[in-house]
Amino acid sequence: MKKIIFIIACICNTVLQAQEIGIQLYSVRNEVKSDLKGTLQQVRSMGIRELEGGELYGMDIQSYKKMLDAMGYKMVSIGIDYNDLMGDLTKTIMQAKILGAKYVVCFWIGHDGNSFTMKEVDEAAARFNRAGKILKETGLEFCYHPHGYEFRPSAGGTLFDDLITKTDSRYVGYELDVYWAKQGCADPVEILNKYPSRIKLLHLKDRQHGTKCDDTGHADEETNVVLGEGDVNIKGIMEAAKRSAVKHYFIEDESTRVMQQLPKSIAFLRSLK
16 A cells, blocks of 8 residues: 555656746746845745746856755756857857756747748758757757747648658757747647647747737737637637647746736646646
């Protein structure tokens, strides 16, 4: 009987860890300018433990890591610039290792103005496959975070579908930002259902009702609202994510109201069954 109880406890603990809610530190980019430590402590007091970031805010990396450790934070993923994917990845690898991150994420594919075509998809896929293989060999995982322009229609469905097809699943995963998928006129739930094994990370943010979608990759930051109060269908997304390979969830609130909205967003997520 004790053995059965122990197994059940381990399973429950694994589930809870898989659904732990973190924060993308870009959310507090303005607040940390005046008070880095105080802002991080305030976020930690809300129950947030996992982070996505990588910026050192003028600190040396060892001091920054020591501060995060003292607060009880875990850095899950850091970013990498698109232009750095074809270069020497040693610095990125070392930064990820020191901070304890498992994932390295690219947040933008370079393109000229509003022109994003199969040409950019082919180039990005080559870069992602190359970098992903190198990172995999060091024990890290590479992901790409789309921003909306990838959901333009193509012969294969959308350019995002083409990117998925052209990237090696052994080396390239994806971080789905549900706001940007919605803003790009796509359905985040459909994406999660279509690619349950490729989406490894989620950015959770909601969009103000009445906001018009477009495929430029740009939007008014103030259309970021409390999770559950917008039109992105966060509840449905969380249900779909539980059936997928998603390992980590990060709230990203780009609005100037982030510190007021964050506790409400956390409460909404905790209310979901």
